[in-house]
Amino acid sequence: MVTIVVDTKEIQADDGKSVLQTCLEHGIFIPNLCFMKSREHPHASCRLCFVEIYGIDQPVTSCTERVREGLVVLTATARARRLQQAAFKLLMSAHHCRPKACPVRGGCQLIRIARHLKVGLNSQPLERLERAIDEEVDLGLFTYYPFRCVLCGRCVHVCRQRTGHNLLTFAGRGLKTVVALFGGGDLAAAPCRHCGACATVCPTGALVLKGEQGRAASADSSLRAPQIPPR
Amino acid sequence: MNKQEIDARFVSIRREAERRAEHRKREAIPTIYIVMSTCGLASGAAETKHAFEEALSHKGIQARIVPVGCLGHCYAEPLVVIDHPASGFPPICYHQVSAGRARVLVGSYLEEGDPVLEYVLGAMERSDLIPSVMDFPRFSLEQRLVMEHCGHIDPDDIYQYIALGGYSALARVLASEPAEIIHLIETSGLRGRGGAGFPTGRKWSLARASETGGNIAICNADEGDPGAYVDRTILESNPHQLLEGLAICAYAVGATQAIVYVRAEYPLAVQTVKRAIRSAKELSLLGPGILGTPFDLEVSVFEGSGAFVCGEETALIRSIEGRRGMPQHRPPYPVEKGLWGRPTVVNNVKTLSSLPSIVQKGGSWFRAIGTASSPGTAVFSVVGNVRHPGLVEIAMGTSLRTLIFDVCGGIPNKKSFKAVQIGGPSGGCLPESFLDTPIDFDSLRQAGAMMGSGGMVVMDEDSCMVDVARYFLDFTQKESCGKCTFCRIGTRHLLNILDRITKGDGRKEDVELLATLSEDIKNGSLCGLGKTAPNPVLTSLRFFLDEYEAHIKEKRCPALKCRSLTAYYIDLEKCARGCEVCVGCCPVEAIFTTRGRKKGIDQKLCVKCGECLVACPREYDAVVKVSPPGLAPIIERPPDEEKSVGGQG
Numbered sequence: 001m002v003t004i005v006v007d008t009k010e011i012q013a014d015d016g017k018s019v020l021q022t023c024l025e026h027g028i029f030i031p032n033l034c035f036m037k038s039r040e041h042p043h044a045s046c047r048l049c050f051v052e053i054y055g056i057d058q059p060v061t062s063c064t065e066r067v068r069e070g071l072v073v074l075t076a077t078a079r080a081r082r083l084q085q086a087a088f089k090l091l092m093s094a095h096h097c098r099p100k101a102c103p104v105r106g107g108c109q110l111i112r113i114a115r116h117l118k119v120g121l122n123s124q125p126l127e128r129l130e131r132a133i134d135e136e137v138d139l140g141l142f143t144y145y146p147f148r149c150v151l152c153g154r155c156v157h158v159c160r161q162r163t164g165h166n167l168l169t170f171a172g173r174g175l176k177t178v179v180a181l182f183g184g185g186d187l188a189a190a191p192c193r194h195c196g197a198c199a200t201v202c203p204t205g206a207l208v209l210k211g212e213q214g215r216a217a218s219a220d221s222s223l224r225a226p227q228i229p230p231r
Numbered sequence: 232m233n234k235q236e237i238d239a240r241f242v243s244i245r246r247e248a249e250r251r252a253e254h255r256k257r258e259a260i261p262t263i264y265i266v267m268s269t270c271g272l273a274s275g276a277a278e279t280k281h282a283f284e285e286a287l288s289h290k291g292i293q294a295r296i297v298p299v300g301c302l303g304h305c306y307a308e309p310l311v312v313i314d315h316p317a318s319g320f321p322p323i324c325y326h327q328v329s330a331g332r333a334r335v336l337v338g339s340y341l342e343e344g345d346p347v348l349e350y351v352l353g354a355m356e357r358s359d360l361i362p363s364v365m366d367f368p369r370f371s372l373e374q375r376l377v378m379e380h381c382g383h384i385d386p387d388d389i390y391q392y393i394a395l396g397g398y399s400a401l402a403r404v405l406a407s408e409p410a411e412i413i414h415l416i417e418t419s420g421l422r423g424r425g426g427a428g429f430p431t432g433r434k435w436s437l438a439r440a441s442e443t444g445g446n447i448a449i450c451n452a453d454e455g456d457p458g459a460y461v462d463r464t465i466l467e468s469n470p471h472q473l474l475e476g477l478a479i480c481a482y483a484v485g486a487t488q489a490i491v492y493v494r495a496e497y498p499l500a501v502q503t504v505k506r507a508i509r510s511a512k513e514l515s516l517l518g519p520g521i522l523g524t525p526f527d528l529e530v531s532v533f534e535g536s537g538a539f540v541c542g543e544e545t546a547l548i549r550s551i552e553g554r555r556g557m558p559q560h561r562p563p564y565p566v567e568k569g570l571w572g573r574p575t576v577v578n579n580v581k582t583l584s585s586l587p588s589i590v591q592k593g594g595s596w597f598r599a600i601g602t603a604s605s606p607g608t609a610v611f612s613v614v615g616n617v618r619h620p621g622l623v624e625i626a627m628g629t630s631l632r633t634l635i636f637d638v639c640g641g642i643p644n645k646k647s648f649k650a651v652q653i654g655g656p657s658g659g660c661l662p663e664s665f666l667d668t669p670i671d672f673d674s675l676r677q678a679g680a681m682m683g684s685g686g687m688v689v690m691d692e693d694s695c696m697v698d699v700a701r702y703f704l705d706f707t708q709k710e711s712c713g714k715c716t717f718c719r720i721g722t723r724h725l726l727n728i729l730d731r732i733t734k735g736d737g738r739k740e741d742v743e744l745l746a747t748l749s750e751d752i753k754n755g756s757l758c759g760l761g762k763t764a765p766n767p768v769l770t771s772l773r774f775f776l777d778e779y780e781a782h783i784k785e786k787r788c789p790a791l792k793c794r795s796l797t798a799y800y801i802d803l804e805k806c807a808r809g810c811e812v813c814v815g816c817c818p819v820e821a822i823f824t825t826r827g828r829k830k831g832i833d834q835k836l837c838v839k840c841g842e843c844l845v846a847c848p849r850e851y852d853a854v855v856k857v858s859p860p861g862l863a864p865i866i867e868r869p870p871d872e873e874k875s876v877g878g879q880g
Contacts, residue, residue: 041559041560042560043714044559044560044715044757045714045715045716045757046715046716047715047716047717047755047756047757048716050755058754059754061560064560082751083751083754083755086717086721086748086751086755087716087717087751087755090716090717090720090721090724091716091720093720093724094720125740125744126724126744126748127724127727129720129723129724129727150716151713151714151719153714169555170555170557170713170714172713173538173709173710173711173712173713174708174709174710174711174713174719174722174723175708175711175713175719175720175723176713177711177712177713177714177719
C-alpha cells in the first residue's frame with residue numbers, strides 16, 4: 001500500500017495499480033470507455049481519462065499511469081478537461097444519439113460523461129460525420145450498429161478472454177473501422193457458446209443480442225461495466 | 232573463440248572476394264554497369280539491358296553486363312556506366328540510356344572507341360579526357376556513408392561487397408564484447424534514422440539490460456511516407472551493408488533472431504534481401520555459428536501488408552505476431568517487452584546501414600561528421616519541383632538551401648521556391664525564410680517539421696499550401712488504424728474542414744477550429760503517428776496563414792490550384808480569329824465561337840481541366856486562369872450557337 005493524493009484527497013492505494021482504477025474504486029470519477037480491469041495491457045484508445053500528474057508536463061491518460069508512492073493526481077485541471085472534452089466531442093460527432101431507439105436505457109455512459117464534463121451530447125462546433133458504412137450489421141446472434149459504436153474494444157477483449165477464440169476483431173481503417181467477426185460469417189455458427197459477454201460489456205448499445213431490446217441478460221454482474229459514478 | 236581464429240576464417244572469405252575482383256580486372260573486357268533497381272526499371276532499364284545484349288551479340292563484341300543498384304540520380308535514369316579499359320577512357324557514366332542509345336553506344340564506343348560525348352553525364356574517375364561527375368555539385372556536395380556502395384556493386388554478389396571491405400566490421404565485432412560495441416555506438420552519438428532520433432546506443436543498452444536470453448533485432452523497412460523511397464533503394468542496392476549492420480546490432484543486444492520487416496509493395500527489395508540472406512548464410516556470415524563463433528543469428532524477412540501504421544514499432548510488432556497492426560501504449564517499450572514478449576530492438580534501415588562504417592572507422596570519426604547533437608549523414612529522397620530529384624546523402628547540418636538549390640539544382644521552369652515538405656505526413660512545410668535551417672533532428676523539430684524517414688518534397692509557387700495540407704490529411708485519415716479517438720475521428724474533421732476551404736466553403740471560424748483541433752490531436756493521440764498527424768496543418772497555418780485567409784475570406788486561391796476557386800477565360804484581344812485549337816481539346820464542349828469568330832468559355836460547362844491553357848498556341852497565349860472565378864469576364868454565347876449545341880446534346 002502506498003499513499004497518493006487525488007485532488008487534495010489522500011488515498012491508500014495498491015502499488016502498481018492503474019491510477020484510473022484506483023480513483024474509480026475510491027469513488028472519484030474519471031471519464032472512461034475502454035478501460036477494463038481484466039486487461040493486462042491498457043487499451044488506451046478512448047482518450048477520455050486524461051489527468052494531470054505532478055512532475056509530468058503534459059496531461060496523461062490515467063489508465064496507463066501506475067500508482068506509486070507520493071503520486072499527486074489532479075483530475076479536473078483545465079488542460080485535462082480540454083482534452084477530455086475534445087475527445088468526447090469527437091466521439092459524439094461520429095455517434096448517432098437517438099434516445100428513443102437506444103437500448104441502453106437509463107445507464108448510458110456517454111450521458112454520464114457529458115454530465116460530468118458539463119457538455120451537451122452534440123459535437124459543436126464540430127459537424128456530424130457521415131460515413132459510408134451500413135447502419136445495421138447482422139452478426140447472426142447479434143445485431144451490430146456501427147453508428148452507435150465508439151470502438152472502445154471492450155467486446156473484442158472480452159471475446160478473446162472468455163472464448164479464447166478471438167471471434168470479434170476490428171476491421172477496416174480510419175473512420176471506416178468497425179467491429180466485425182474474424183473472417184466474416186455470423187456468430188450463430190461460431191464456437192462462442194453464445195455467452196453474450198460482448199453485448200453485456202458494450203457501453204453504447206452497439207452490439208445487441210437479437211430479440212432483446214435492452215442489454216443482454218447475462219447473470220454475470222462483473223461484466224456489467226462501465227463504472228458509473230453515483231449521482 | 233579468439234580474434235585470430237575469427238580473423239583467419241574471415242580472411243579466407245576476403246581472399247576469395249579479392250581473387251574474384253582481380254580476375255574480373257585481368258579479363259580486360261568492357262564492363263557495362265546498368266542501374267537495375269526499381270527506379271531504373273521503371274524508366275526502362277530492362278529494355279536497355281536487352282538492347283545491349285542484342286547489340287553485343289549482333290556485333291560479336293565481348294563485354295560483361297553487371298546489373299547494379301541505384302546511384303540515386305533519378306533525373307538521369309536509366310543510368311549506365313561503361314568501363315572500357317582498352318579505349319583509354321576512364322569509366323564513363325551515361326544518362327537516359329534508352330534502348331536506342333544503348334545500340335549507339337555499343338557501335339560507337341565499344342566497337343569504334345568514340346565515347347559519344349552527347350550522352351555522357353561524366354567520368355567516374357578524374358582524368359583530363361572527360362569531365363568527372365565529381366565536378367557537379369550533385370555529386371561533389373554529397374557525403375556518402377550509408378549509400379557509399381549503392382550503384383557501384385551488384386547487390387546479388389556478396390563477394391563484391393566483401394571485396395570493398397564488407398563484413399570485416401562484423402568480424403571485428405565478433406571478437407569483442409557486446410558491451411564494448413554498445414559503448415562504441417554510444418560514443419559515436421548515432422541517432423535512430425526512423426524519424427524520432429532516439430540515441431541508438433541507449434536503445435541497445437536498455438535492451439541488453441532486460442536480456443532474457445532470446446532478444447530479437449528487427450530492421451524496420453516499412454517505409455510508407457508518400458514520396459520517400461530511401462529504404463527501398465538501400466535494400467535493392469546494397470542489402471549486405473544492412474545485414475552486416477543487423478548482425479552487429481543483434482550481437483550487441485544479445486539477439487539470436489533477426490527480422491527484416493519490408494513492405495510487400497517492394498517486391499524487388501524483398502527478393503534482393505532474401506537472396507542476400509541466403510548467400511551470407513552460405514559463407515557463414517549469418518545463420519548458426521557465425522564465422523565459427525558460438526553466435527547464432529537466424530535472419531528472416533517479414534512482408535508487411537501495406538498499412539502505413541505498421542511503421543510504428545508497436546504496431547509492427549503486433550503485425551508480426553499475426554494480430555491487427557495497431558499501436559500500443561508505451562511503456563512497456565519493445566526493448567523491455569516486444570515481439571512475443573521478448574526484449575526487441577527495432578532499428579531503421581539507415582541506422583543499421585550506418586553501423587559497419589562506425590565499427591571500422593570509430594566513434595570519433597563518425598562524430599566528426601554532421602553536427603554535435605546529430606552526428607553522421609542524412610539520406611533524403613528529394614522529389615517535387617527540383618531540377619535534379621533523387622536520393623541525396625549529405626552531412627547533417629547542411630542547410631536546406633544548399634540541399635535544394637546547390638545539390639538538387641533548384642527550381643526548374645523559372646518558377647520560384649515556395650515551400651519544402653519534410654518528414655512526410657508527420658512532417659511540416661517550411662517556407663523560404665527557413666531555408667537556412669540546418670538539417671538535423673533538433674533544428675527541424677524546432678522549425679515545426681521533422682526529420683522523418685527521408686521524404687522531402689520541394690514545392691514551387693504553383694502549389695497551394697491549403698491543398699498540400701489537405702493531401703496529407705487525406706492520407707493520414709485513410710491510414711489511421713482506427714484505434715484512438717483523436718486520430719480516427721479528429722483527422723477526418725481536419726480533412727473535412729480543409730476540404731471545404733479548398734472548395735470555397737470555408738467559414739471565418741475555420742482557422743481557429745483547425746488550430747484548436749490540431750493542438751488537441753497532437754496532445755491527445757495514442758501513438759507517434761497520431762501525435763504528428765496535424766503537423767502539415769499546424770505548419771501551413773503558421774507559415775501560410777495568408778493563403779488560408781485568401782481562401783476563406785476572398786474565395787481566392789493564390790496559387791491558382793483549387794479548382795472550385797479558379798476559372799479560365801479567353802482574352803479576346805489576344806485570341807486569333809479562326810483558330811480552333813482550344814475547341815478541339817475541350818473535353819466538355821465548353822468552348823464556343825463568338826460573333827467576332829473568336830472563342831469564349833461557357834463557365835457553366837467548364838470543368839477547369841486546363842487543357843485549353845496548354846493547347847493555346849504560345850504566340851497567342853490567350854487563355855487566362857484567374858482566382859477568384861468572378862474575375863473572369865462573362866462572354867455570352869451567341870444565341871444561335873447555343874441552339875446548335877442544344878441540338879447536338
